[in-house]
Amino acid sequence: MAKQYLDANEQAIYNIQNIIKDENIECDFEWQDNYIFTQSEDEVMKIKKEVEAVNSLGLNCEFIDKIDVPIKVQKINEVKDEIIEKENKSINIQKPILAGIKFPKQAQFNSYKYMLGLANAVVTKNRGTIYENSKVIDVKKDNGEYIVKTEKASINAKFVIIASHYPIVNFPGFYFMKMYQETSYLIAVETNKELFKGMYINSEEPSISLRTALYNGKRILLVGGMKHKTGAKINLENAYKNLEKVARDLYPDCKVLFRWNTEDCIPLDKIPYIGEFSNLMPNVFVGTGYKKWGMTSSNVAANIITDKILGKDNKYEEVFNSKRLKPIKNYEELTNMVKEVGNSLVINRLRKDDEYLSNVKKDEGKIIKIDNEKVGVYKDKEGNIHAIKPYCTHLGCELSWNNLDKTWDCPCHGSRFNYQGKNIYDPAIKNLEVYDIT
Numbered sequence: 001m002a003k004q005y006l007d008a009n010e011q012a013i014y015n016i017q018n019i020i021k022d023e024n025i026e027c028d029f030e031w032q033d034n035y036i037f038t039q040s041e042d043e044v045m046k047i048k049k050e051v052e053a054v055n056s057l058g059l060n061c062e063f064i065d066k067i068d069v070p071i072k073v074q075k076i077n078e079v080k081d082e083i084i085e086k087e088n089k090s091i092n093i094q095k096p097i098l099a100g101i102k103f104p105k106q107a108q109f110n111s112y113k114y115m116l117g118l119a120n121a122v123v124t125k126n127r128g129t130i131y132e133n134s135k136v137i138d139v140k141k142d143n144g145e146y147i148v149k150t151e152k153a154s155i156n157a158k159f160v161i162i163a164s165h166y167p168i169v170n171f172p173g174f175y176f177m178k179m180y181q182e183t184s185y186l187i188a189v190e191t192n193k194e195l196f197k198g199m200y201i202n203s204e205e206p207s208i209s210l211r212t213a214l215y216n217g218k219r220i221l222l223v224g225g226m227k228h229k230t231g232a233k234i235n236l237e238n239a240y241k242n243l244e245k246v247a248r249d250l251y252p253d254c255k256v257l258f259r260w261n262t263e264d265c266i267p268l269d270k271i272p273y274i275g276e277f278s279n280l281m282p283n284v285f286v287g288t289g290y291k292k293w294g295m296t297s298s299n300v301a302a303n304i305i306t307d308k309i310l311g312k313d314n315k316y317e318e319v320f321n322s323k324r325l326k327p328i329k330n331y332e333e334l335t336n337m338v339k340e341v342g343n344s345l346v347i348n349r350l351r352k353d354d355e356y357l358s359n360v361k362k363d364e365g366k367i368i369k370i371d372n373e374k375v376g377v378y379k380d381k382e383g384n385i386h387a388i389k390p391y392c393t394h395l396g397c398e399l400s401w402n403n404l405d406k407t408w409d410c411p412c413h414g415s416r417f418n419y420q421g422k423n424i425y426d427p428a429i430k431n432l433e434v435y436d437i438t
């Protein structure tokens, strides 16, 4: 299984390179070595075992004890380390690299430019049509065919592929019981110093990734990480600050150009779900749970699902089997998920909130009580009130306020809504109910 998983992802890199060549897509594709490193003694043995495991599967990776990133190598005293770590909660560049793995000949490219190239190939070369702004709200079986309903029209189809990030169909399938979403953050930084080669990520938590990209012909630094479960009730203010601290520690002259965050679907057993959606919906396929590995996983999914529709075998389909019966190996996360759903569906709803509208400051969001009912309110910078019913339109969990993005986020499966109640992330597809409060 591990070998199949590795081979499928390695093969996907070459498939993508071939598509880029065949379709003439300008998307900054380049071969780069990839490194996982650690600054923690506890991780060194794991790194050694990982090197052995990967090599036994036929990919030649190397054990290393230094990397090209300008992280200092002199040890400072343990007490000071501890203080810096607590404040920083990310890579401490004062600590030495203790061990790492080099995965040679990996690749990176600009996925937005690649996607535009694919869309162009569909429309111009193959005379296909792509419909944007046509959100699917339901998929129903009818006389051996499927009716795919959008907000404006319905389409009859023999085959349906649900590739909507998190599946929007709850029953059958039950993907909401075996997958959650994680938010992570990224900043793009420019510096006058020469940047390193390669792509880097540390193995301990919180994990931070470092890589470069081309922007307007110049190489810039991308620093990513600070992941957390979407909708978690934590202080989000430090997410970008910590990434910026890492960038400034490495390149003191640097200037932040962009910052953004995104969500990823994480299966409980960490393997994507690719293939048939459910025994009860034959001819419906799914590709989801890419676990931040979407560039190669989406290519794997495209090939497996194409082969399935054409009635051909695919040598990788077994490892990604979306109908696998024992998808839940991660009992810790399963327990967290069940607890979170229970809290959000029952406990939080019964919780007595003592917050009132007068307690909400400008540019702040809170769940308050009005006439004995819970209401989510955001008071904008001008003092205008935006009020919503604070229950997710997916399966009803209580939402939490995200003060960084001014959104209402669901801790159960990661749906998100803007402060005006508009749905912006699946699996929910409906907007929130809005209240008029003066």
Ligand code: FES
Residues within 6 Å of the ligand: 176, 392, 393, 394, 395, 396, 397, 410, 411, 412, 413, 414, 415, 426, 427, 428
């Ligand atoms: S995303 Fe499932 S209940 Fe909110």
